Amino acid sequence: MIQFPQARYRLLEQPTPLAPLARLEKRLGRSGLFIKRDDHMPIALGGNKLRSLEFWLGAALEENADVLLVAGAPVSNQCRLTAAAAAIAGLDCLIVHNDAETDQTRRSSFLNRVFGAEVRFVGAMCEDTRAVRIEEIAQELRSAGRRPYIVGSAVVGALGYAVAAAELLSQSEASGYPIRHVILPGSMGPTEAGFIFGNALLGNPFDVHLVSVEYGQADLAARIARIFGELQHYTGKPDVKLDDGRVHYHMDYLGPGYALPTTVGENAILTLARTEGILLEHTYTAKPFAAFMDMAMDGSIEQAEGLCFLHTGGVPTLFVQNELFETI
């Protein structure tokens, strides 16, 4: 087991399921296809940010914080899961949405209120301006005698996925599933960099395939390298090196851009739903799963080298994506 000198507040007692995609294998006429179900967690409909929240909460509680402060779009998975994690840890939660308050955006943010968070809409703004705004709100809270912790440090959040790499390796060894290739979305970077760092700590048992859902390759690679460097420093492990040869970038699935649907993404959603009964959504998981199916079929990976889709969750977003579908 990988351990770090950073407090961890346990939200997940059990590993998430690792399962063969038996019906999809039959449909595609090949074997060696697996799914790691980080969409399948017992809290708030699950998702990758719960692993990060174990470390963000650990840091917040170490600082004796009494309120978690988090920013994101109304549909943000990070906001929803922070609201739930705060409720579990007995902390308050203030969510700041960088969007206008409308019926639609209030509906998209509904689950945050279910989990008891206070929600503030501050109008549309870019991420840099939002970061400044959050700092101002944190200052206001401090002046009112509160002790806010701003959720989102990339390096702290990334620790969750270093742990996930170790979890996947021990599961694949225990089950005898020969997993060599792992596919996940390439986005802001903490999940990916954490997994790649964990993989490096373990001696690189996996080839890591990042399917970009947000940035161009140079930007994405720079994000990974920066967070990886921060992890070396933060964990006191400068000798753990980023092996570029084990990280593969897949840039052909982004389509018109972040959160915008593609035809192959829609096909991926419908295929997985209709073979395995598992949901994906357009923003984070449909495009990587489209890449997964292509890799399964294009002969680039030996059947003996298992191919695993790391499902990072985000499924609740599907409920506001109905208008993005063309064929149903």
Ligand SMILES: Cc1ncc(COP(=O)(O)O)c(C=O)c1O
């Ligand atoms: C479901 C889901 N998958 C993947 C990601 C990307 O993770 P990261 O920001 O660590 O790159 C996110 C980010 O919010 C997400 O919600």
